Amino acid sequence: MTEAFFLSIVATGFVVAFAHAAIPTHWLPFVLAGRGQRWSKTKTLMVVALCGAGHVLFTTVLGALVVWLGIETSKWTGNVFPWIAGGALIVFGLYYLVRQARGGGHSHHHLGAGHSHGAHGHDHGSHDKGGHDHASETKRIDTGHGVLLLEVFEDSVQPRFRMRTESAAAALPRAAALSLETLRPDGSRQTFSFAEHAGYLESLEEIPEPHEFTASLGLSHGDHAHRHEVQFEKHQHAASAEPAATLKSDGRSGGMVKSDGAVILGLLALLTFSPCEGFLPVYLSGITYGWMGFVVLSAVLALATIAGMVVFTWLTMSGMERLRLAFLERYESGILGALILFLGVGIIFLGF
Numbered sequence: 001m002t003e004a005f006f007l008s009i010v011a012t013g014f015v016v017a018f019a020h021a022a023i024p025t026h027w028l029p030f031v032l033a034g035r036g037q038r039w040s041k042t043k044t045l046m047v048v049a050l051c052g053a054g055h056v057l058f059t060t061v062l063g064a065l066v067v068w069l070g071i072e073t074s075k076w077t078g079n080v081f082p083w084i085a086g087g088a089l090i091v092f093g094l095y096y097l098v099r100q101a102r103g104g105g106h107s108h109h110h111l112g113a114g115h116s117h118g119a120h121g122h123d124h125g126s127h128d129k130g131g132h133d134h135a136s137e138t139k140r141i142d143t144g145h146g147v148l149l150l151e152v153f154e155d156s157v158q159p160r161f162r163m164r165t166e167s168a169a170a171a172l173p174r175a176a177a178l179s180l181e182t183l184r185p186d187g188s189r190q191t192f193s194f195a196e197h198a199g200y201l202e203s204l205e206e207i208p209e210p211h212e213f214t215a216s217l218g219l220s221h222g223d224h225a226h227r228h229e230v231q232f233e234k235h236q237h238a239a240s241a242e243p244a245a246t247l248k249s250d251g252r253s254g255g256m257v258k259s260d261g262a263v264i265l266g267l268l269a270l271l272t273f274s275p276c277e278g279f280l281p282v283y284l285s286g287i288t289y290g291w292m293g294f295v296v297l298s299a300v301l302a303l304a305t306i307a308g309m310v311v312f313t314w315l316t317m318s319g320m321e322r323l324r325l326a327f328l329e330r331y332e333s334g335i336l337g338a339l340i341l342f343l344g345v346g347i348i349f350l351g352f
Helices: 003-021 028-037 041-101 117-121 260-272 277-285 287-317 326-349
Strands: 138-142 147-153 160-165 178-183 189-192 194-197 200-203 213-221 224-232
Touching (some): 003 287, 028 041, 028 260, 028 287, 041 260, 041 277, 041 287, 041 326, 138 224, 147 213, 277 287
Antiparallel strands (some): 160 200, 178 189, 178 213, 194 200, 213 224
Protein backbone atom coordinates (compact mmCIF):
# COMPACT_ATOMS: atom_id res chain seq x y z
CA MET A 1 0.00 0.00 0.00
CA THR A 2 1.40 3.39 -0.97
CA GLU A 3 1.34 6.64 0.99
CA ALA A 4 -0.67 8.22 -1.82
CA PHE A 5 -3.34 5.57 -1.50
CA PHE A 6 -3.54 6.09 2.26
CA LEU A 7 -4.09 9.78 1.63
CA SER A 8 -6.96 8.86 -0.69
CA ILE A 9 -8.46 6.79 2.15
CA VAL A 10 -8.09 9.76 4.50
CA ALA A 11 -9.73 12.11 1.98
CA THR A 12 -12.57 9.66 1.36
CA GLY A 13 -13.08 9.25 5.10
CA PHE A 14 -13.30 13.02 5.56
CA VAL A 15 -15.95 13.31 2.83
CA VAL A 16 -17.96 10.41 4.30
CA ALA A 17 -17.90 11.86 7.83
CA PHE A 18 -18.55 15.48 6.84
CA ALA A 19 -21.42 14.58 4.49
CA HIS A 20 -22.90 12.39 7.22
CA ALA A 21 -22.70 15.27 9.71
CA ALA A 22 -24.45 17.57 7.22
CA ILE A 23 -27.66 15.53 7.36
CA PRO A 24 -30.33 17.49 9.29
CA THR A 25 -30.73 14.77 11.93
CA HIS A 26 -27.25 15.73 13.18
CA TRP A 27 -27.88 19.45 13.76
CA LEU A 28 -31.59 20.29 13.51
CA PRO A 29 -32.41 18.81 16.96
CA PHE A 30 -29.82 21.16 18.50
CA VAL A 31 -31.30 24.20 16.75
CA LEU A 32 -34.77 23.33 18.05
CA ALA A 33 -33.49 22.52 21.54
CA GLY A 34 -31.53 25.76 21.67
CA ARG A 35 -34.62 27.77 20.77
CA GLY A 36 -36.84 25.88 23.19
CA GLN A 37 -34.36 26.24 26.07
CA ARG A 38 -33.50 29.86 25.19
CA TRP A 39 -29.81 28.94 24.94
CA SER A 40 -27.28 31.39 23.59
CA LYS A 41 -25.64 30.55 20.29
CA THR A 42 -22.36 29.80 22.08
CA LYS A 43 -23.99 27.37 24.52
CA THR A 44 -25.87 25.62 21.73
CA LEU A 45 -22.66 25.11 19.74
CA MET A 46 -20.88 23.79 22.84
CA VAL A 47 -23.66 21.22 23.31
CA VAL A 48 -23.33 20.28 19.64
CA ALA A 49 -19.59 19.72 20.05
CA LEU A 50 -20.14 17.63 23.20
CA CYS A 51 -22.73 15.39 21.56
CA GLY A 52 -20.63 15.17 18.41
CA ALA A 53 -17.75 13.90 20.54
CA GLY A 54 -20.00 11.16 21.94
CA HIS A 55 -21.04 10.26 18.39
CA VAL A 56 -17.37 10.02 17.37
CA LEU A 57 -16.36 8.06 20.48
CA PHE A 58 -18.89 5.28 19.95
CA THR A 59 -17.99 5.02 16.25
CA THR A 60 -14.29 4.87 17.19
CA VAL A 61 -14.90 2.02 19.62
CA LEU A 62 -16.62 0.04 16.87
CA GLY A 63 -13.80 0.99 14.51
CA ALA A 64 -11.21 -0.33 16.97
CA LEU A 65 -13.03 -3.66 16.98
CA VAL A 66 -13.01 -3.73 13.17
CA VAL A 67 -9.27 -2.95 13.04
CA TRP A 68 -8.40 -5.49 15.72
CA LEU A 69 -10.31 -8.25 13.94
CA GLY A 70 -8.70 -7.23 10.65
CA ILE A 71 -5.17 -7.26 12.06
CA GLU A 72 -5.70 -10.65 13.71
CA THR A 73 -7.21 -12.06 10.53
CA SER A 74 -4.38 -10.73 8.34
CA LYS A 75 -1.85 -12.76 10.35
CA TRP A 76 -3.07 -15.99 8.81
CA THR A 77 -4.48 -14.75 5.52
CA GLY A 78 -1.20 -13.12 4.44
CA ASN A 79 -1.15 -11.71 0.91
CA VAL A 80 -4.74 -12.77 0.39
CA PHE A 81 -6.01 -10.26 2.97
CA PRO A 82 -6.12 -7.23 0.60
CA TRP A 83 -8.39 -9.25 -1.68
CA ILE A 84 -10.60 -10.19 1.26
CA ALA A 85 -10.78 -6.61 2.57
CA GLY A 86 -11.24 -5.15 -0.91
CA GLY A 87 -13.92 -7.69 -1.75
CA ALA A 88 -15.76 -6.93 1.49
CA LEU A 89 -15.69 -3.22 0.67
CA ILE A 90 -17.03 -3.84 -2.82
CA VAL A 91 -19.89 -5.86 -1.31
CA PHE A 92 -20.59 -3.02 1.15
CA GLY A 93 -20.53 -0.48 -1.67
CA LEU A 94 -22.90 -2.50 -3.85
CA TYR A 95 -25.23 -2.97 -0.86
CA TYR A 96 -25.51 0.80 -0.34
CA LEU A 97 -26.00 1.41 -4.06
CA VAL A 98 -28.79 -1.17 -4.18
CA ARG A 99 -30.41 0.39 -1.13
CA GLN A 100 -30.25 3.78 -2.83
CA ALA A 101 -31.84 2.34 -5.97
CA ARG A 102 -34.67 0.95 -3.83
CA GLY A 103 -35.35 4.37 -2.35
CA GLY A 104 -33.60 3.95 1.01
CA GLY A 105 -31.29 6.90 0.57
CA HIS A 106 -30.73 7.65 4.23
CA SER A 107 -28.36 5.07 5.65
CA HIS A 108 -28.22 6.28 9.25
CA HIS A 109 -29.97 4.47 12.08
CA HIS A 110 -30.46 5.62 15.67
CA LEU A 111 -29.88 2.54 17.78
CA GLY A 112 -32.47 2.31 20.53
CA ALA A 113 -33.37 5.98 20.25
CA GLY A 114 -36.87 5.36 18.99
CA HIS A 115 -36.42 8.16 16.51
CA SER A 116 -37.97 8.22 13.07
CA HIS A 117 -36.11 10.20 10.44
CA GLY A 118 -39.24 10.67 8.50
CA ALA A 119 -40.43 12.94 11.26
CA HIS A 120 -38.15 15.74 10.14
CA GLY A 121 -40.34 16.53 7.26
CA HIS A 122 -43.38 17.08 9.40
CA ASP A 123 -44.72 20.05 11.29
CA HIS A 124 -42.95 19.92 14.66
CA GLY A 125 -45.92 19.69 16.93
CA SER A 126 -48.37 22.29 15.71
CA HIS A 127 -50.92 20.68 18.06
CA ASP A 128 -50.59 19.62 21.62
CA LYS A 129 -51.97 16.44 23.08
CA GLY A 130 -55.35 17.97 23.38
CA GLY A 131 -55.40 18.98 19.75
CA HIS A 132 -55.14 22.72 20.48
CA ASP A 133 -53.19 24.87 18.06
CA HIS A 134 -50.28 26.65 19.70
CA ALA A 135 -50.36 29.37 17.05
CA SER A 136 -51.93 32.57 18.37
CA GLU A 137 -54.23 32.87 15.37
CA THR A 138 -54.54 31.57 11.86
CA LYS A 139 -55.48 34.14 9.23
CA ARG A 140 -57.15 33.19 5.98
CA ILE A 141 -55.97 35.30 3.03
CA ASP A 142 -57.71 35.05 -0.34
CA THR A 143 -55.06 36.25 -2.79
CA GLY A 144 -57.18 35.86 -5.91
CA HIS A 145 -54.81 33.08 -6.95
CA GLY A 146 -55.72 30.79 -4.08
CA VAL A 147 -56.23 30.91 -0.31
CA LEU A 148 -53.24 31.11 2.03
CA LEU A 149 -53.22 30.44 5.77
CA LEU A 150 -50.88 32.65 7.83
CA GLU A 151 -50.17 31.81 11.46
CA VAL A 152 -47.79 32.59 14.29
CA PHE A 153 -46.16 29.26 15.09
CA GLU A 154 -44.51 28.88 18.51
CA ASP A 155 -44.71 25.29 19.68
CA SER A 156 -41.37 24.58 21.43
CA VAL A 157 -39.62 27.12 19.20
CA GLN A 158 -39.24 30.87 19.02
CA PRO A 159 -42.34 32.43 17.38
CA ARG A 160 -42.19 32.67 13.58
CA PHE A 161 -44.69 33.16 10.80
CA ARG A 162 -45.75 30.04 8.92
CA MET A 163 -47.75 30.00 5.73
CA ARG A 164 -49.60 27.13 4.09
CA THR A 165 -52.18 26.71 1.37
CA GLU A 166 -55.77 26.01 2.36
CA SER A 167 -56.00 23.27 -0.24
CA ALA A 168 -53.42 20.50 -0.08
CA ALA A 169 -53.44 20.35 -3.87
CA ALA A 170 -52.61 24.04 -4.31
CA ALA A 171 -49.05 25.19 -4.88
CA LEU A 172 -47.30 27.44 -2.39
CA PRO A 173 -45.89 30.71 -3.73
CA ARG A 174 -42.12 30.96 -3.96
CA ALA A 175 -40.45 32.45 -0.90
CA ALA A 176 -38.80 35.10 -3.08
CA ALA A 177 -42.24 36.31 -4.19
CA LEU A 178 -43.31 37.08 -0.60
CA SER A 179 -42.71 40.04 1.64
CA LEU A 180 -44.30 40.68 5.01
CA GLU A 181 -44.18 43.73 7.23
CA THR A 182 -45.72 44.16 10.67
CA LEU A 183 -46.95 47.47 12.04
CA ARG A 184 -47.44 47.66 15.81
CA PRO A 185 -49.65 50.09 17.76
CA ASP A 186 -46.56 52.09 18.79
CA GLY A 187 -45.69 52.67 15.12
CA SER A 188 -42.72 50.28 14.98
CA ARG A 189 -42.28 48.17 11.86
CA GLN A 190 -40.48 44.90 11.13
CA THR A 191 -39.86 43.18 7.80
CA PHE A 192 -39.88 39.39 7.41
CA SER A 193 -38.51 37.14 4.68
CA PHE A 194 -39.38 33.47 4.21
CA ALA A 195 -37.67 30.13 3.64
CA GLU A 196 -39.26 27.17 1.88
CA HIS A 197 -39.89 23.94 3.76
CA ALA A 198 -41.80 20.77 2.95
CA GLY A 199 -45.42 21.87 2.79
CA TYR A 200 -45.05 25.36 4.25
CA LEU A 201 -43.08 28.60 4.27
CA GLU A 202 -41.52 29.90 7.48
CA SER A 203 -40.15 33.33 8.33
CA LEU A 204 -36.42 33.56 8.87
CA GLU A 205 -36.90 36.24 11.51
CA GLU A 206 -38.47 35.61 14.90
CA ILE A 207 -41.58 37.52 16.04
CA PRO A 208 -41.09 39.49 19.26
CA GLU A 209 -43.82 39.71 21.89
CA PRO A 210 -46.53 40.87 22.11
CA HIS A 211 -48.20 39.42 19.02
CA GLU A 212 -50.43 42.42 18.45
CA PHE A 213 -49.89 44.03 15.06
CA THR A 214 -51.14 44.49 11.52
CA ALA A 215 -49.40 42.16 9.09
CA SER A 216 -49.10 43.45 5.53
CA LEU A 217 -48.39 40.63 3.09
CA GLY A 218 -46.96 41.44 -0.33
CA LEU A 219 -47.29 38.77 -3.01
CA SER A 220 -45.79 39.10 -6.50
CA HIS A 221 -47.50 37.52 -9.52
CA GLY A 222 -45.45 37.90 -12.66
CA ASP A 223 -45.25 41.61 -13.51
CA HIS A 224 -47.64 42.76 -10.78
CA ALA A 225 -48.02 42.47 -7.01
CA HIS A 226 -50.84 42.47 -4.49
CA ARG A 227 -50.81 43.49 -0.84
CA HIS A 228 -53.10 42.01 1.80
CA GLU A 229 -53.48 43.14 5.41
CA VAL A 230 -54.57 41.05 8.38
CA GLN A 231 -54.84 41.94 12.06
CA PHE A 232 -53.29 39.87 14.84
CA GLU A 233 -54.62 40.46 18.33
CA LYS A 234 -52.68 40.18 21.58
CA HIS A 235 -53.11 36.67 22.94
CA GLN A 236 -52.46 34.58 26.01
CA HIS A 237 -50.03 31.70 25.64
CA ALA A 238 -51.38 28.20 26.05
CA ALA A 239 -49.46 27.93 29.29
CA SER A 240 -51.42 30.80 30.84
CA ALA A 241 -54.42 28.53 31.37
CA GLU A 242 -52.23 26.30 33.52
CA PRO A 243 -51.30 27.01 37.14
CA ALA A 244 -48.55 29.60 37.39
CA ALA A 245 -45.12 27.99 37.18
CA THR A 246 -42.22 29.05 39.29
CA LEU A 247 -39.60 31.14 37.54
CA LYS A 248 -35.96 30.17 37.52
CA SER A 249 -33.29 32.74 38.27
CA ASP A 250 -32.84 33.41 34.55
CA GLY A 251 -36.53 34.29 34.19
CA ARG A 252 -37.63 31.13 32.43
CA SER A 253 -40.70 29.25 33.48
CA GLY A 254 -39.74 26.10 35.31
CA GLY A 255 -43.05 24.54 34.25
CA MET A 256 -42.56 25.23 30.54
CA VAL A 257 -38.84 24.68 29.94
CA LYS A 258 -37.25 21.33 30.61
CA SER A 259 -34.08 21.09 32.62
CA ASP A 260 -31.01 21.89 30.55
CA GLY A 261 -29.31 18.81 31.94
CA ALA A 262 -32.14 16.52 30.85
CA VAL A 263 -32.22 18.01 27.36
CA ILE A 264 -28.43 17.76 26.95
CA LEU A 265 -28.40 14.20 28.25
CA GLY A 266 -31.15 13.24 25.80
CA LEU A 267 -29.28 14.78 22.86
CA LEU A 268 -26.03 13.13 23.96
CA ALA A 269 -27.68 9.70 24.14
CA LEU A 270 -29.36 10.26 20.78
CA LEU A 271 -26.05 10.96 19.02
CA THR A 272 -23.74 8.70 21.04
CA PHE A 273 -25.68 5.51 20.37
CA SER A 274 -26.12 6.24 16.68
CA PRO A 275 -22.67 5.55 15.21
CA CYS A 276 -21.52 6.71 11.80
CA GLU A 277 -21.87 3.27 10.26
CA GLY A 278 -20.60 4.54 6.92
CA PHE A 279 -17.16 5.17 8.41
CA LEU A 280 -16.63 1.56 9.49
CA PRO A 281 -15.71 0.46 5.94
CA VAL A 282 -13.19 3.32 5.90
CA TYR A 283 -11.56 1.78 8.98
CA LEU A 284 -11.58 -1.57 7.17
CA SER A 285 -9.80 -0.08 4.16
CA GLY A 286 -7.00 1.24 6.41
CA ILE A 287 -6.28 -1.98 8.32
CA THR A 288 -3.05 -2.57 6.37
CA TYR A 289 -1.66 0.60 7.94
CA GLY A 290 -2.15 -0.82 11.44
CA TRP A 291 -2.99 1.09 14.58
CA MET A 292 -1.25 4.24 13.38
CA GLY A 293 -3.64 4.31 10.45
CA PHE A 294 -6.52 3.79 12.88
CA VAL A 295 -5.41 6.81 14.95
CA VAL A 296 -5.16 9.02 11.86
CA LEU A 297 -8.56 7.94 10.56
CA SER A 298 -10.13 8.46 14.01
CA ALA A 299 -8.74 12.00 14.06
CA VAL A 300 -10.23 12.60 10.62
CA LEU A 301 -13.58 11.23 11.79
CA ALA A 302 -13.58 13.52 14.83
CA LEU A 303 -12.56 16.64 12.88
CA ALA A 304 -15.03 16.14 10.02
CA THR A 305 -17.97 15.10 12.20
CA ILE A 306 -17.74 17.76 14.91
CA ALA A 307 -16.83 20.51 12.45
CA GLY A 308 -19.72 19.55 10.17
CA MET A 309 -22.27 19.48 13.00
CA VAL A 310 -21.06 22.80 14.43
CA VAL A 311 -20.93 24.53 11.04
CA PHE A 312 -24.41 23.53 9.92
CA THR A 313 -25.92 24.30 13.33
CA TRP A 314 -24.28 27.74 13.26
CA LEU A 315 -25.45 28.42 9.70
CA THR A 316 -29.04 27.56 10.61
CA MET A 317 -28.99 29.62 13.80
CA SER A 318 -27.54 32.54 11.84
CA GLY A 319 -30.59 32.54 9.57
CA MET A 320 -29.18 30.71 6.55
CA GLU A 321 -32.19 28.39 6.44
CA ARG A 322 -32.39 28.48 2.66
CA LEU A 323 -29.46 26.08 2.61
CA ARG A 324 -30.57 22.97 0.75
CA LEU A 325 -29.19 19.78 2.28
CA ALA A 326 -32.12 17.47 1.63
CA PHE A 327 -30.28 15.89 -1.29
CA LEU A 328 -27.64 14.56 1.12
CA GLU A 329 -30.30 12.80 3.18
CA ARG A 330 -31.97 11.51 0.02
CA TYR A 331 -28.81 10.27 -1.70
CA GLU A 332 -26.55 9.43 1.24
CA SER A 333 -26.59 5.69 0.49
CA GLY A 334 -25.66 6.28 -3.14
CA ILE A 335 -22.79 8.63 -2.26
CA LEU A 336 -21.55 6.30 0.46
CA GLY A 337 -21.80 3.26 -1.82
CA ALA A 338 -19.77 4.93 -4.57
CA LEU A 339 -17.02 5.98 -2.13
CA ILE A 340 -16.77 2.54 -0.50
CA LEU A 341 -16.75 0.86 -3.89
CA PHE A 342 -13.86 3.14 -4.86
CA LEU A 343 -11.91 2.07 -1.76
CA GLY A 344 -12.53 -1.63 -2.44
CA VAL A 345 -11.37 -1.40 -6.05
CA GLY A 346 -8.36 0.64 -4.92
CA ILE A 347 -7.27 -1.93 -2.36
CA ILE A 348 -7.47 -4.79 -4.85
CA PHE A 349 -6.07 -3.11 -7.96
CA LEU A 350 -3.92 -0.25 -6.62
CA GLY A 351 -2.49 -1.86 -3.51
CA PHE A 352 0.16 -4.05 -5.15
